[in-house]
Amino acid sequence: MRGVFRSLRYLRGYWKPAFGAFISLIIVNFANLAAPQLLRILIDSGITPLNMQVVLQVAGLLVVVALVRGLFFFLQGYWSEVASQGVAFDLRNQIFERLQHLSFSYHDRSQTGNLMTRLTSDVDITRNFVGSGLIQLLSGIILLIGTVTILLRMNPLLTGLFLLSVPAMGLIFAVAVRKFMPLARTVQEKLSALNAVLQENLAGIRVVKAFAREPYELSRFERQNQDYLAHNITLMKLFATFFPLVFFIANLALTAVIWVGGGQVIGGRMTLGELVAFIGYQGYLLLPVFMLGSIGTMMSWAEASSRRIFEVLDAESEVKEAPNAYPLPPVQGRVTFENVTFRYAGADQDALQSVSFEAQPNQTVAIMGRTGSGKSSIINLIPRFYDVREGAVKIDGIDVREVTLDSLRSQIGMVLQETTLFTGTIRENIAYGRPDASMEEIIAAARAAQAHEFISEMPDGYETLIGERGVGLSGGQRQRIAIARALILNPRILIMDDSTSSVDAETEYKIQQALENLARERTTFVIAQRISTVRRADKILLIDNGRLVAEGTHAELLECCELYVDILASQFGAREEVNAAVEEALK
């Protein structure tokens, strides 16, 4: 029950409503006990002797009791909801925050649908227990102890007899919980899987439709759904078996009490009145058993779910700030890779092997290489999305592992290879990294990214709403928004990972022009496939298979590097024709 106990700690912030709910519940219980008494008085000393005075008084009292009971019933429900929703709120926020900070490695391997299940279903199950389950558990225990105490005073023998059943019930309880928990966990896992299938289908609907795979996806979903259903039913079966069983044992014990007590009465060792009084209390013994029985399953379910929650909260981020991390001072722009070797978690080969180079402040460094050669891996190390295995990445001579992540990343502007935009207006998307940016700055960034023109052509201009991941824009339009989003930061280090791949040559050229004119005081990394994009770089790095195989300017590489010439050749299929075109244009 580690998980449950740990989630109980979250109640600390809500101890007032939780305590209030608890007290209210006790008051309600008392009022519930009082009402029948009043009713008895009403009948016995009001109606039967026909004393209207008493009738009216007691009837009035009944209404007062109902009022009090009602008030506290409400408060109990309300406060326990406040407390439990508060716990859910905190848990969700914490998980979300954790997920926001977990490094890329974690997200590379996790599934959105799965994480979402943890944040919704698992949190809700935990909340349910922490909120109402716990209060019921406590009041059940108190009720039980109270009743047992009274009964022990009344008749230790019979009470002892009843208590004999407690270990049996405890045993069943323990067995059930032990069986229940792994099942509950499986059920939650199946739900996650279902959610993941759904999420992927929604995200990849274009592919599903393009390949006419709707029937296939449906059968896949149905299979998962069936699996989930089957496990759910197993769980229900267990619950249906175990819950009445506990109840039965308690009833059995009570029968034993009656039987033994009856024998004693017959034997004259006990009065009938004593036994009857004892029997009268059996309801109060059964109620807590009933409560505890249903809470048992609730608790083990909550245990399974809370463990899933804490798995996320306890996940280690691969990229951690050093304890003595300090803010990176304003960056000059010198970026150094010193013998960097890097490997992705779970891979069996290095993605980068002893890569060393240096970018001087204000230089433009282009990175070229085959698909999968490690270009993105290199630039992902600069903002420390991943950590190197060996060697070091330094900015102005400071190892990126020594500084705080915020201070590091806030000085780097990135256009990631995969363009991700968010629901919202175009303006909000451009101002993503600087929500306080002025409209002028936004327009300036959009202009530089060659996005201003198409944005202004839209009916709502910068206020045009775009959908998830940028639905409503063409591929090239999205990329340009992503470029504007990086440019508005006016970063000292700008990284563009293949960020003009969906843009036509004309537009790309204009973007380059704008970048050059905008500011020269920044170090720029450009990954690109097109020679035209990289040609004017101060330095071109050629990566092959995780190694830096050549480095130099365009002219230098043309001289020395066969690979580079190869790449070039692949882009100029009909050379004569290109030459002709260029010469013509030169005239």
Place this chain on the structure above:
Amino acid sequence: MRNPLRAISESGEDRARNRGAVLRRLLVELKPYKGVIALAVVMMALSGAAQGLSPLITGQIVDKVLLTGDLPSLTRMALLLVLAYLVNMVATRFQIYLVSRTGQQILAKLRNEVFAKVESLSLKYLESKQAGDLMSRLINDIDALNNFFTQVLSQFIGAAFTLGGILVAMLLLSWQLGLAVLMVVPILLVVTNVFSRMARRAFRQTRETLGDVSANLEEELGGVRVAQAFNRTQENVRRFARSNAANRDANVSATAITSAFTPAVDLLSTLDMALVAALGGFLVIRGVISVGTVVAFIQYVQSFFRPFQTVTQLWTIAQSAFAAAERVFDLLDMEATVEDKPDAVEMGRIEGHVRFEEVDFSYEEGQPVLEKVSFEALPGQTIALVGPTGAGKTTMVSLIARFYDPTSGRVLIDGKDLRDVRQLSLRSQMGLVTQEPFLFSGSVMDNIRYGHLDASDEEVMAAAHAANAEEFILRLPEGYQTEVGQRGSLLSQGQRQLISIARAVLADPRILILDEATASIDTRTEVLIQKALGQLLKGRTSFVIAHRLSTVRNADQVLVIDQSRIVERGTHEELIQKNGLYAELYRRQFYQPEEESAPAAPAVSS
């Protein structure tokens, strides 16, 4: 109006008017389980009888057995008691099991139905919705129906029976007092109605805010890398907390309403009881009824209100299910905009003759994306679509795959208007590599096989070979069995594209569409892919969109699209000759005017 539910939901008007409709639809779901439910009711009755019997037996013991001091009959009675408890246990077990199983089965069926619905919805609709909200409907909202099918329903049946019985008994005993008791019922019904209306509205809030939380989550989890790159995490946490708080508050208010309801009914019934006592006393004094009747009545009032409370309370709680059901049914009733006609025909084997006739298209009214586009592709031809970004190239190929229907004009394949054919029969003969590669989590093998589910491993490998993906796949830790991660996150972007090309190749399509399929792939690999595809494409019609114009040089026909229209068409040579937009775009790739330093490109020819 074909569908009242949806219309109302969209106007956001008071959906409570349709409570009846929602309830009826939920009850319809129970129909197939009539037998099981009847059995569950029998079990309920059985356990009820056993439960009712046990106090009687205990009473017998106390009243008779112990007074007579008959030990053997004490044992007999005790055993009888045990038997009653045993029956109770077994009946309860089956009742719980049957009811909860039925509930779960209905939920599973609903999930399947909604999923099938989602799959059939048009791209336009799906892309305009937040994925997380749809997910919440399918998972959370359907789950919220559980308590309706299990708790509410089973308790409701029992309570309703009891209620009816007591009502009759009461009226028979004394109609005056009976009416006095019933006087409060209209008030109670009004109160219930008011509360359930409020509860409905509050629960609707909880469902909607949960949908928002889910949507927020889905999107932020997808964009977490950008958030980290832009230091936006704190702001995102704040924003999430906002939608999270809205959900919390909605839940608290909904609970406030339901927990206020019980005391309200309780109070009314106590008032009623006080009334009965006073009136009863009065009637006794007048000699109309006897004291015994009043006493019996007070007990009846009590037992009348207990099930009454249960029923009304359940009704209020059921509002939560209704609010959830509305959202589920809303989705189920959604009309897909790209639907098969009732008389749609099978496409038949595609020859590859694609024709656009004066096609106009706009995503949103008044903003044309394509205007009067006409062209013809002959079987086996390769058509290149070229043009500045945002010109409408992706839109054009989306029309060929019939993701959307043209606003006016026609798209024909082999002379058949696409609106007249079954979508599945059309798309199953197409291979599409989308502009943004999308992979599913699963192995490399699974992902390529997506193009042709029955393909053997060898065929998959051959497709990977053709797409030039083989080399990198073999270097992966587990080769073809390597997991690619969600959206292919464990691969490089270019590798994802290679796999989606292999997937399309494996589909062995009659029409192949490559929408910037090699944008992120290096040019040397691209050349190799082109060679391989050149072989494979023999006899198939293909559409190629590319910004790197070296890619399209060999096309049979180049369509240059600018500002929603085809502005130039012809072969590469013709267009270069023409010296228009195409020629300009083409030259721009190699030559940039400001660059004095080196007319470097020609140097390559060395």
